Amino acid sequence: MIKRVAVIGGGIAGMEAAGLLASRGYDVLLVEKEQDLGGNVAKWDRLFPSKTPASDIVNKIKLGLSPSIKVLTNRTVTRMIRNNDNFALLLSDETLEKVDAILVTTGFQVFDALRKEEYGYGIYDNVITSVDLERMFASKKVLCKNGKEPKCVAFIHCVGSRDEKVNNHYCSRVCCITAVKQAIEMKELYPTADVYCFYMDLRMFGRYYEDFYHDAQAKYSVSFVRGRLSEAGETHDNKIVLKAEDTLIGKPLKVTVDMLVLMTGMESPDTTENLSACLELEQGNDRFITPADPYIHNNCTHRRGIFVAGACTAPKNIPETLADARSAVVAIEDYLFTYTD
């Protein structure tokens, strides 16, 4: 009998895995809670480190989805009933699906910048997030609220990451390089603008990331200030005054900018709690899903027949996510090969 696999979450990890499973002859069900497939990458304009349009990548991965895959959008899983090695999944539309294995690819949610009130998001006119800026880049309109071009822009690293105050201790990994990318894009758009990055550590871990940082300094004159923003205030003409310490000089610093961009981090989606409860998965103290072990069985969970891939287990960039999705397919294939129903 043809084995059936449910993939929960239709971002790049879910789509990549679903496509590969289908082409290996499995019957695949892809469940996505939003209206469209694509996940977070569909929200980005151009990608680091190559400035490739994000839509190119999403579309290419979508091409791998064969028509045989049953795509169920606007739905999630609400209950799981296990019968030995078979699962019955109850979906939010009250339908029941029977499967032999489950792959969780529920990714991440972007940190809600309203929670860092001292940075003024949602309060001051010209405070935006990195996600808002991606949208602005995509619409080719990067302007202050009053319609004017920004002459001075600051990027704030680690918003909602590495911060006890919002209960996110971990580093989100991709926001440093995103800040460098966006700072460069800002300078490409407005070469005479002053652009600052306020960072604590610059985590340029990927191939060519350090080159990007070097270019930001050498070609684009982006200024890097080592200090975390403590507070932002608004002037009468809707500019933003920043307070930080320049920790390398050892003096408090202030700067007035036209636009403030908050590099919001990654969080395990709020819905993970319900999903973990229904699939009996474990979450770490960072609320991301915990795989069976972090090295060898990193696509397995503590539950037999349930697998994980992508950013639902930790912040990951696109190549890491896709590699993880493919390795999950291998793990699932191995598992389904060895068990008989």
Add this chain to the structure above:
Amino acid sequence: MINFGYNINKSSRIDLDKDLNIAKKIVKIEPSFRTCIGCGCCTSTCSANNFTVFNLRKIQLQINRGELQSIRKEVEKCMLCGKCQMICPRGINTRNIILAIFKVID
């Protein structure tokens, strides 16, 4: 000995080989003392440093490196208002650190 007017300057280097027990004593009283990431939020938000030079980030680092000259005089500038504690991303109990410094430094 003839005095030529020269003398050997004391090294201005940080010396991690010397005994750093003041830092150890502070950690005993307040374990979060070791967890500073040097972000500078405390200094930037500090009520005391608006007009005088006062840098809590640097004070902590200096103690951790055994650079104790003028620390006592420095920490006296703190008003224990607690703003730094409210903002610290590592959740460090900064006020208790100040109090611990007073306790162990003399």
